[in-house]
Amino acid sequence: MADKKALDTKIITAGRSKKWTQQLVNPPVSRASTIVFDSVEEMKHATANRANKALFYGRRGTNTHFAFQDAMVELEGGVGCALYPCGTAAISNAILSFVKTGDHILMVDGAYEPTRDFCDKVLAKMGVETTYYDPMIGEEIRDLIRPNTTVLFLESPCSITMEVQDVPTLARIAHESDIVVMLDNTWASPINFQPFEHGVDISIQAATKYIVGHSDVMLGTATANERCWDQLREHSYLMGQCTSPDDVYLAMRGLRTLGVRLRQHQENSLKVARWLAERPEVDHVRHPALPSCEGHEFYLRDFKGCNGLFSVVLNRGNTEALTALLDGMEHFSMGYSWGGFESLILASEDVNKLRTAKKKHFAGPILRLHIGLEDCDDLIRDLEKGFERLNAVLTAE
Template sequence: MSDKQRDTKLVTAGRRKEWTHGIVNPPVYRASTCLFDSYAEMRERVKDPSARHLFYGRKGTPTQWALEDAITELENGEGTMLFPSGVAAVNAAILACVKTGDHILITDSAYDPTRSFANGFLKKMGITTEYYDPTIGANIESLIKDNTAMILVESPGSLTFEVQDLPAISAVAKRHNILIVSDSTWGTPLYFPALELGADISVHACTKYIGGHSDIMLGSATANHRMFKRLRQTAYSLGQTVSADDAALGLRGLRTLGVRLKQHEENALLIAKWLQDHPLIHEVRHPALETSPGHDIWSRDFTGSTGLFSIILKYGDYPDTAHLVDEMKYFKMGFSWGGYESLILPSDPESARSASKWSSPGPLLRLHIGLEDTDDLMKDLEAGLQRYSDAVKP
């Protein structure tokens, strides 16, 4: 898809006349009970509750269906299910792929709640999880067992931003009939075509860039033809659903995703390159920088970059970062990202690693670069780094 085609799809996707009824946006259908005009109509709808007709609020209304259709079109998938958070979407996607006795592989750089789900819930189910170095590529074949059922990739990785070689991993998976789930949140459907690169299910925390305004909790999972029915049935069995109001906010955010991402990308790259030359910075982990792990893969597989990256300081420890972050004017501390505001968060990756060693001379801080003026953001960061330098000595 070219940039122009993407921009057009962002405006037109999911706007079927039967959902919009002749207006620009589909109405917000808040519904639990859906009424039937006759016994025959009820029996017809009960026969196939997965069909797109009003059956029961948990099965969706045109508001949810419009967002599902739009994301499916952008992902070039078979179908999409919506979830009340990104974590819910990841976990349901995993559950759609596994059964008791299976062995699964998860990147060592995965989002921490994903690890918690694997180490807790899945372990209770009798599913064994093994973590792998995110830079492993085709060498993942050495970890495949007879009962390996699924590989979870997250590219780039949480906090440390290694870019994974999804096509190479996918080639191995296909030889062994193994499913791939991709947490594709950083790249969004616009910049990372996970299904085309070999994933069976592509997951997004729509709370982040798709929502774009830090005011909804929302997740999506889009599957290929091989996996969509299993994903849908898993979501139905778990009772996963989202409100019509959140779906409507997701649709609203989606329409401006293209223009917002371009500004996030421009702002973040400018600041990342500026930070590379700062005397206090040991390393900037931004996939679009040549010095970042997996940059060559990012250049091949991604069509753009977004506003989230990390910096590593040359010295000090995590409690010392209070000198930097406590008096920031524009960068605020908070979990999540993808909204219009800039965020900064000290984050230690070491405790969430088991297959690959993490070490750094100083603390890591994750930055989300928002839509503020970059001069203001750089002044804010410069002041914070100066406070740190004044208070903490190597």
């Protein structure tokens, strides 16, 4: 029966079965390699149920892991959740669990760079071919499907360029050919997009981002539906994927404040994005919750909310001007991540170096911003001064 609990309540209660918490509010950190048994009967029982949260051997997890896995399924959906040491491991293991030599996969052109690299450098070596598709392809994805296509991989919104994909349409067409549909759902976190209600078979999270929420742990998850769970779990287990209970504990702790944090990130990012949209230096803002972002209509249809991550395309800029902007920032640090409580900024002068399906024609360079939980006026003042430094370089040229 569908769980009717309101989302905020679910975030607080998810995974907190007494079996795992032992009556503490948070499940304790249970470290183990060896699990010991007092009788042959006990050992037989553990062996028979080792894939179903019976304590068996450390690599299969302990109560800390089981609590977090339950919480993820309660929030994101599916029937099971596999854990990985980082989001990238979740992506590569999910794909590896469903391909063999001679297969073909479809990968969104705006995928996170290491996801592309995995396809080009690892899958290619195994004899698995990748075709990149335009994130806005819609129904035309059908034309790219071959008899040996086994996986359709989506990331929505895309990394850096932020296009929101029409997930239900792509999933429906893929399923007509029995293709497994995987989604990097990190931007939405487990609460702002319900992947299994939109036709996804496996949903991946870089828990490193908003789930952990404090920029201090690497962790990945993949939740799967009935169709894919057994194969994903067993293949990932056989590839040796396991995680530290300390990291999982911190992820579980981060999860409890995910709802309130995301609401504040959303409020702050929309305020900053609307301010940016009015700036003369800005061509357009690529924030999924604003109409100027490609696929905004799918955001409105499918998502429950947004967060702090979006991009902005400048009218013009070059390396020297961008360096002047970036070097003097007070509240925005440069860092290859997002999802923590702090604001971050990255510049990309050429998004097309990561595009092969369809080139982007942007007026100028792109800035990716993660708007943290600081005061918005401080962030806006910081950006304003950054634009002054950018303009000083551009007008001197």
